[in-house]
Amino acid sequence: MVSQAPHLNALVVALQKHRESIDSKTGGEKLHFSRTEVARARAEFSDMIRRGERDLHLLASLLAERLLGSVQRKSVVIGEIERTRERFTLMVDVTEDEVIGTTDIDLGNRVLARLAIADQRGWLRASLISNVVEYEADAPNPHSVYRLLTRIKAEEEIWNKVADEIFELDRLVLRDKQLRHLGKYVKDVFGVKIVVGTSAEAESLQATLHSLRFDDERLAARKIPLDAEHRALQFLEVKNYLETESRKRSGWSAMKSVVAWGGRTFEVQVQPLSNFLHERERLTRESHASFKSTRERIRDEIAARMPLFFFYRALLRWLFVDPSEAPPIHEGVEVILSE
Secondary structure, eight states, X not given: OGGGOHHXXXXXXXXXXXXXXXXXXXXXXXXXXXXHHXXXXXXXXXXXXXXXXXXXXHHHHHHHHHHHSSEEEXXXXXXXXXXXXXXXXXXXXXXXXXXXXXXXXXXXXXXHHTOOEEETTEEEOEEEEEEEEEXXXXXXXXXXXXXXXXXXXXXXXXXXXXXXXXXXXXXXXXXXXXXGGGGGGGOOOEEEEEEESSHHHHHHXXXXXXXXXXOXXXXXXXXXXXXXXXXXXXXXXXXXXXXXXGSOTTOOOOEEEEEEETTEXXXXXXXXXXXXXXXXXXXXXXXXHHHHHHXXXXXXXXXXXXXXXXXXXXXXXXXXXXXXXXOOOBTTEEEEEEO
């Protein structure tokens, strides 16, 4: 994704080179940044996320048409009342144009904005916890698919993401025996989940996905390029968590694949209905908050062991959030921001 964003790529490359230089020197390193270039990098990153979400929903729409036939699209919003911390789920019908034309976070906030909540003391505000888009079958289908959902883990701030990439946080976590089991908290993936009846039907659908082809008429209707990259899924990795001995400790089970489509990477899960319902029941506000706090705790642990990672996170937050303040300080490093 970064290769498609020259300003963001240039900034990341420069920061990587500075990191190597700081590691090899005892002091005297100058980090020079242009306010204009940083603004362009931020804009490119936001555009990448929007394009990634758009491609995800295009793929989801194609899969839903092929597997479910006629569908209903719903924005499923999990919200929280700020004063009472009560959690609620709100489902609203949405069109394909609405889904493709906006980010999931914006769509969720827009749905919440339609809601008015009051108690004896007055009006209450609600905040967005999460939002997914569901494609529900209108009628039975040959593949026993009940619904298809999209999942986006692209909500982290850009400064956290760039720092993670520069220091290869995923590799650091997987290399560290004490942190290795927390690797799932630092992944960023655009994902599709397909819910079927049974484990046997999940394995059958997995085979169908390998041979699935999108015809040119469906692609052309959505102005998708008519090429091999878009006509089929390319499977890069497949893991079977359906069998008891392969299931994760949480009890979660599914066929889990990493696929390439249209030059982008997606995660595709095929999950039995009973396991999906059990998983959704456990998706409480506390578990969602715990996931995010655990991911942040990993960064804090790495930062405590690596002062340079701590500095880079502070540096990137300063660059992307509020460069009007004084820049962060690191021994032997001078930070310069120009117009």
